[in-house]
Amino acid sequence: MADDTREALVGVIGGSGVYQIDGLENTRWETVPSSFGEPSDQLLFGELDGQRLVFLPRHGRGHRYSPTDINYRANIDALKRAGVTDIISVSAVGSLKHEYAPGHLVLVDQFIDRTFAREKSFFGKGCVAHVSMAHPVSTRIGDALEAACKELGLAHTRGGTYLTMEGPQFSSLAESNLYRSWGCDVIGMTNMPEAKLAREAEIPYATVAMVTDYDCWHPDHDHVTVEMVVKVLLSNAEHARSLIKTAAPKLRRRPLVDEQGGDHALEYALITHAEARDPEVVARLDAVAGRVLGGPVQG
Numbered sequence: 001m002a003d004d005t006r007e008a009l010v011g012v013i014g015g016s017g018v019y020q021i022d023g024l025e026n027t028r029w030e031t032v033p034s035s036f037g038e039p040s041d042q043l044l045f046g047e048l049d050g051q052r053l054v055f056l057p058r059h060g061r062g063h064r065y066s067p068t069d070i071n072y073r074a075n076i077d078a079l080k081r082a083g084v085t086d087i088i089s090v091s092a093v094g095s096l097k098h099e100y101a102p103g104h105l106v107l108v109d110q111f112i113d114r115t116f117a118r119e120k121s122f123f124g125k126g127c128v129a130h131v132s133m134a135h136p137v138s139t140r141i142g143d144a145l146e147a148a149c150k151e152l153g154l155a156h157t158r159g160g161t162y163l164t165m166e167g168p169q170f171s172s173l174a175e176s177n178l179y180r181s182w183g184c185d186v187i188g189m190t191n192m193p194e195a196k197l198a199r200e201a202e203i204p205y206a207t208v209a210m211v212t213d214y215d216c217w218h219p220d221h222d223h224v225t226v227e228m229v230v231k232v233l234l235s236n237a238e239h240a241r242s243l244i245k246t247a248a249p250k251l252r253r254r255p256l257v258d259e260q261g262g263d264h265a266l267e268y269a270l271i272t273h274a275e276a277r278d279p280e281v282v283a284r285l286d287a288v289a290g291r292v293l294g295g296p297v298q299g
């Protein structure tokens, strides 16, 4: 029978408190240049139980970039250039629901984007595209993460909405209550535009949101502080590590065409006529959109 799968290369974007992956073997940090500027750091290539993996610390080693200052475009472009086919994002989040106590993992499947000071698209003047964000998270990667949580006995919930705020300040009580009234589950500062850009780059994406605090709405819990987030993260670092270790091998082979659309999002997204495209803009889209832009555009 014909093999209708292909080898995957899993990329892990580590959030606050996750600046490396212990246990990764045969590692090398490599500079991967991007046509969209500087990624947050070099990429760490390595193997986890024989499975090749690429790791990028979202805020850079030492946490040098604030959520607003992260060059999300360069990060996703660099991962694409490195051959990454699937992204697992690991993120610290505040809980907006009683039932998600610190330590709980939420495998989110929806996002609300309230950020306003970031580059959100690879496309624009000179080459316009509109991708679907109806279902921003890959069910296939979510399945692997859920199975891993079950195997490891980690407290988790499949599905949930992650509200992305601009930051860097945490929310006011009125904002926190507003997001709760919208039915959001968790709050963070980074997953948008990251998930949008992964979609544009045709890389299926899924997030493991690690609850570190109750933001500022819970009457019985202190308001979130960085100290609180770091304390919970340190005590959960082992969970994140074993989760990646258990989930990544489940993603080793992937379908030729992802049924979710995450790896062919650009199929019907480009709207600028070939003759109207700006060759310079097209040139820097070589990794992200080379599949649909075809050969070099004549100037």
Ligand SMILES: CSC[C@H]1O[C@H](OP(=O)(O)O)[C@H](O)[C@@H]1O
Pocket (backbone or CB within 6 Å): 014, 015, 016, 017, 058, 059, 066, 067, 090, 091, 092, 093, 188, 189, 190, 191, 226, 229
């Ligand atoms: C250190 S608390 C706030 C910080 O943590 C989260 O980052 P990440 O998603 O990269 O884990 C949150 O979004 C803020 O950037």
Ligand SMILES: Nc1ncnc2[nH]cnc12
Pocket (backbone or CB within 6 Å): 092, 093, 094, 095, 165, 170, 171, 187, 188, 189, 212, 213, 214, 215, 216, 224, 229
């Ligand atoms: N309460 C919170 N708000 C925004 N980002 C966070 N990251 C961790 N906790 C957070």
